[in-house]
Amino acid sequence: MRGVGFLKRQLRRAWPFGSGPRPVILMYHRVAELDSDPWQLAVSPRHFEAHLEHLRRSRTPMDLAAFVAALTAGTLPRDAVALTFDDGYVDNLHQAEPRLAAAGIPATLFLTTAAIGRPEPFWWDELAHLILDRSAPADLSVGIADGRYRLQFGEPDRLDLDRRRWRAWERPRTAREAAYQALWRLIRDASRPERERAMATLRRALGGAGAASEEERAMTPDEVRGMARRGVVTLGGHTLSHPALPTLTPAEQRWEIAEGKRAAEEMSGQRVEGFAYPYGAMDASAQAAVAACGFAWACSTVATAVGAADFQRYALPRIAAPNAGKAVLARALGDG
Ligand SMILES: [Zn+2]
Structure with missing residues (x-):
């Protein structure tokens, strides 16, 4: 990665x-x-x-x-x-x-x-499925390390659906992309137990995403x-x-x-x-x-x-x- x-x-x-x-x-x-x-x-x-x-x-x-x-x-x-x-x-x-x-x-x-x-997939792939590939709105607060992150976005808009064009190191264009980028940074820098806890919370709250394909493992x-x-x-x-x-x-x-x-x-x-x-x-x-x-x-x-x-x-x-x-x-x- x-x-x-x-x-x-x-x-x-x-x-x-x-x-x-x-x-x-x-x-x-x-x-x-x-x-x-x-x-x-x-x-x-x-x-x-x-x-x-x-x-x-x-x-x-x-x-x-x-x-x-x-x-x-x-x-x-x-x-x-x-x-x-x-x-x-x-x-x-x-x-x-x-x-x-x-x-x-x-x-x-x-x-x-x-x-x-x-x-299970690598956490950055699973996070992309949970946030970027998700079609339902989300509104929840996730605790990571000492802080909390408020995850809030609505139905996917035109840019969300056209996400093949977006690169994760670019400025986010939508609330979904901003949430993915912010959570990626927080989870990357968290300790291993904190990372696993945050992913478990997201999985539970957003409805486990699993792998996109057998080749993702x-x-x-x-x-x-x-x-x-x-x-x-x-x-x-x-x-x-x-x-x-x-x-x-x-x-x-x-x-x-x-x-x-x-x-x-x-x-x-x-x-x-x-x-x-x-x-x-x-x-x-x-x-x-x-x-x-x-x-x-x-x-x-x-x-x-x-x-x-x-x-x-x-x-x-x-x-x-x-x-x-x-x-x-x-x-x-x-x-x-
Ligand atoms: Zn790597």
Whole structure:
């Protein structure tokens, strides 16, 4: 799950190294065809295939561990690209892995381990179903942490029904969108028990939404084990329960990061070396905790190419893969 403001960062990205390709780490979440995708988490299977074909022809795709090793050694090709997936959606298994295998392109999957094997959707998807996909009016007050949020909106208006155009990091146009955005922030920054309590309240009051499709769930432990065994996708850490790490104490940060690593290693039977910060949210203490837990490198969501000389091993930048064809991908990569 990406954070607010990534688009602004993407627009600000600079290319100080002149023309020619720069090494890039690409960030995906889902490979799926979605009706509504306020966070732009999904790339359609058709676009994903086009991406792989483009990357195979015009880039040097590398496993991210090899990418970081070459970066460290100063031998990384200018046109290197590494693919990453965050969270652990089951469509990564059904849609992404077979296409990666067919193209001979490796990827890294950063797993939110507490979600693995749980039937309910990730909270941000469920919140979107409860608020944005809802057709009935709502008027209730939800307690989150020390505050209360008043949720109040009427029948969906024209803009609500046309919600495919709205992105969750943009200014909300309707009361529904404003409610989704405000609750998203409050729930993201709440503690895990507070988050679960708030979601339970919303589910009860608004009439449980469930998942939009079978593909919206996270993988099961068996599915993760099979994926790790086949070796096209390497597992990485993404914490136990997907907190915004800067909202936690240093001890809590270490626990979330270490428990996520332990569970991912137990499921995969392999050493897990790489990490990605949930929501891209990091601070100095989170970076130190990732290093102290034994990770060799970590990815942020700062949307730039990778600098050869000034890279930060525990804050590697990543560019979000667009849900579009080759030409848009090439522009996002800075290739044309
Ligand atoms: Zn995530």
